[in-house]
Amino acid sequence: MQTNLLSRPTSAKSTSMSDKINHPQLCQWLESVASNRDKEAFTHLFQFFAPKILRIARGKFPNEAQANEVVQDTMSNVWRKAHLFNQEKGAATTWVYTVMRNITFDMLRKIQGNKEDNLSDDIWPIAEKMSSEAEVFDDHLEHANLLSVIEELPQAQQDVVKGFYFREMSQEQLAVHLNLPLGTVKSRLRLALGKLKVQLGEEHD
Amino acid sequence: MINHHPKFELIKAFVNGDLPASLSAGVAIHADMCPVCQQTIAQFTEQVAETSFEEEYLDRFIVDDNEALDAVAAIDFDHMIDEIVQSSDISIALPKVEKTISFDDKIYTIPTALNSMELGKHAHIGKLTRARIQLNENEIHTSLLHIQPGGGVPEHTHKGFELTVLLAGSFHDESGEYVKGDFIMLDSSHQHHPISTNGCLCYTVANDALHFTQGINKLLNPIGSFIY
Numbered sequence A: 001m002q003t004n005l006l007s008r009p010t011s012a013k014s015t016s017m018s019d020k021i022n023h024p025q026l027c028q029w030l031e032s033v034a035s036n037r038d039k040e041a042f043t044h045l046f047q048f049f050a051p052k053i054l055r056i057a058r059g060k061f062p063n064e065a066q067a068n069e070v071v072q073d074t075m076s077n078v079w080r081k082a083h084l085f086n087q088e089k090g091a092a093t094t095w096v097y098t099v100m101r102n103i104t105f106d107m108l109r110k111i112q113g114n115k116e117d118n119l120s121d122d123i124w125p126i127a128e129k130m131s132s133e134a135e136v137f138d139d140h141l142e143h144a145n146l147l148s149v150i151e152e153l154p155q156a157q158q159d160v161v162k163g164f165y166f167r168e169m170s171q172e173q174l175a176v177h178l179n180l181p182l183g184t185v186k187s188r189l190r191l192a193l194g195k196l197k198v199q200l201g202e203e204h205d
Numbered sequence B: 001m002i003n004h005h006p007k008f009e010l011i012k013a014f015v016n017g018d019l020p021a022s023l024s025a026g027v028a029i030h031a032d033m034c035p036v037c038q039q040t041i042a043q044f045t046e047q048v049a050e051t052s053f054e055e056e057y058l059d060r061f062i063v064d065d066n067e068a069l070d071a072v073a074a075i076d077f078d079h080m081i082d083e084i085v086q087s088s089d090i091s092i093a094l095p096k097v098e099k100t101i102s103f104d105d106k107i108y109t110i111p112t113a114l115n116s117m118e119l120g121k122h123a124h125i126g127k128l129t130r131a132r133i134q135l136n137e138n139e140i141h142t143s144l145l146h147i148q149p150g151g152g153v154p155e156h157t158h159k160g161f162e163l164t165v166l167l168a169g170s171f172h173d174e175s176g177e178y179v180k181g182d183f184i185m186l187d188s189s190h191q192h193h194p195i196s197t198n199g200c201l202c203y204t205v206a207n208d209a210l211h212f213t214q215g216i217n218k219l220l221n222p223i224g225s226f227i228y
């Protein structure tokens, strides 16, 4: 076990954070995964979180394979979503917990014969870098080849999307800027988003 | 001002993911409108996360439970890591698209928590309109309930619980006035007769049919299951 994590002091700002977890270290690993796709950092994160996620999942799923699936899905999300983790909004532990809880919830619903409807991310929106939508898009341009996808939209939709996401104009400002009714701006934006989602392969989950 | 909040017990179960989807969404809808509960939830989530991932906690568990230790050992973690890091996919956060619903020509924004839920057709009775939310939670029924101005629900009790979260407008009953955002959880010890003077839209969850209690209203009992 990662005993070295126990002894290091932490500069945690929140009172409920104990000194038993090295929060700055966890954040640093997440940062490395986000910016460099750092496999070693991910391995550290995996070694820290996976056994604990497994233990918790074993308490909720009697079936071993299902518990393993929770570990696999949670850690896959950590790998794919590390860039969405926002230190300002909370601890790495809170973020991973939320991801794990949401996956567990959707899986339990599926198993209990309710539905396969993945409601959890609507019920518990994961604290992501969503405060400024423009920022999210800016950050991941290279990865997502978003721009090239946007270029394929009809010009009228492009204008709205670019103004909204890259120039951070509000829908109201855009309506004035483009001399369009607000309703038109909204419907173009919605239409464009629908297309972008399809183009980007619904990777946002 | 919001006056009615979920009890802490409910918030705890919400954070742990132990509530059914219907009640989880109810708490989420309320918290969206209530900064106080929002903060309670954030703090409690942080605490639970911290405790869940504390090394000491795990050690204690493993010492007590050899079976769990075996389970940990049985998984090929290296293989799992390899599989995960092979993927170059990254997830993109797209802004949520707002969904709306209309009742009697009025348009309402659907709370985010309900975004992926399937809504049934509108059913009408008097000044009430109900759209069932298809959550397949057995005896628990979840709905959007719209009351036109001047409408109400005859005096009734419940054999189980009845949760109402006010999404828009207001209503009142014997205990007072309720406003947008209020989280009203009643059990079988409550008996009430809600009336909405100016109309309202509610999110409702109940695990049993209403039971009408008063005089002629008893005749309504067969439709008690309509409303909730």
Ligand SMILES: [Zn+2]
Binding pocket: B002, B004, B005, B006, B030, B031, B034, B036, B037, B038
């Ligand atoms: Zn509250």
